[in-house]
Amino acid sequence: MPRIIKHPDIRREELLDHAQALFLTHGYDKASLNDVIAAAGVSKGAFYHYFASKEALLEALAERFARQALAGVQKILDDPDLDPLGRLNALLAQSRQAKIETAPEAWALFETLFRAENLVLFHRINLAASKSFSPILVEIIRQGVEDGTFRTFDPEGVADIVMQFGLATHDVVAKAFAGGSDADMDIAIQALERRVRLYEIALDRILGLPDGSIRIGEPGYVRAVMTARRSNSAVGAGASKDRGLPHAHSRRP
């Protein structure tokens, strides 16, 4: 076996890239370390030179996600023309945008794999993301309270609720995909639109705003997301039961 040496940062990023792809498509638990190093074309020793454990790899991946997410909203945070409500709305809109664009691998194999297997992965990502976003949201809400836009006594608590709603949306979408037929799909889409509207109004009221102030997404955006994904997965994944892991040996179900 020829020995290949790359710049440490490159190797590390490569490992993260392949790990991300495998974790998203097959789940953290089911994608083995051997899968990851095989995909990355690297030996065990090399892997453990960069990461202390499989867990540490997960941690690093979650951090990278959070960092990217934070970078994605930097423009909104820096915009001096936005008032707190405008900033909050921009943030929510960006967050839904990110849900569509990032991690297309996950969406591609959504129906069979999403829920149970990616639990751990998403929890870690959300944990890291929350840690980054919580202070930002808190500051926005605090400013809004100060200038009289928002009325609440607990900015931290409201920030948590905002993030909860974000996660819950993700959950509900996942549940809808798990459903199945196209007829179910249509019902699910309507339920989701309704849910988004509910979250908007709930936030309005929690923040003491007139109904209709908070806008998570334009009407119809759920349908746009879901139909887009559906056609993607029809092309890429098909109905194959084969998980297609790069294993030398088969694995029992």
Place this chain on the structure above:
Amino acid sequence: MPRIIKHPDIRREELLDHAQALFLTHGYDKASLNDVIAAAGVSKGAFYHYFASKEALLEALAERFARQALAGVQKILDDPDLDPLGRLNALLAQSRQAKIETAPEAWALFETLFRAENLVLFHRINLAASKSFSPILVEIIRQGVEDGTFRTFDPEGVADIVMQFGLATHDVVAKAFAGGSDADMDIAIQALERRVRLYEIALDRILGLPDGSIRIGEPGYVRAVMTARRSNSAVGAGASKDRGLPHAHSRRP
């Protein structure tokens, strides 16, 4: 090894009991099947006679939890004298009561173990519990909307939010315990009381009720819970780093 035969239902419950204790104290992932069968005094063969897999054991455990929780609120559901708001409040009060009383093992070893390791376990329990409780909450809210007590267009969504708040409280409590010193503790308690009040008001407003209608817990209940737990754990668990699993062999960290 002498051969012991017990009534099947007894064995099954015993296995669930020991699994529950081990899963709660050490986490689903870190408590191995060998740990479980050693604690229960049963062979591998016997275990796999009752459960198809470790995963199935987790599933059964979650279902048992959900069943017990449901039984715990049956009186509230059957009470014909309660109006929707009274029933919802009674349910929320009972839920917080249950959080204190059930699973004392978990509370006893809270600070070191709770969060990361029980992720999977709690997710399954919550999944099972949600499946049981969701229709109940939906029906209560639906009735409240019908008789004009509540004002919302999405009972299912509101029910989800109620359950989310329940989970979030659990999360926030966990985070507080992870803290440490008694000084932190006091700050954490105040933060929690504030959070509970926020959830109350948030639900009031989401349901279109006057502020102060929803009562999750009397003022001071958070402190009561946390100080009670603290003295328990001081007696039972101490500061030992030894995890005390019934292993024949040591396990690397």
Place this chain on the structure above:
DNA sequence: GGTATAATAGACCGACGGTCGAATTCGACC
């Protein structure tokens, strides 16, 4: 008492995450 079936035991399996010492390459300094 025989016999089918449920229950139990535990040796065994392949895969897993992780460790380790040896081998190779790189960068800095002379």
Place this chain on the structure above:
DNA sequence: GGTCGAATTCGACCGTCGGTCTATTATACC
């Protein structure tokens, strides 16, 4: 350009894991 220590890479190896399998014993029923 030779030398040397650190960084990097390799892959055989380890103990444990969840799970399978065969054998054996208890139980229920005829």
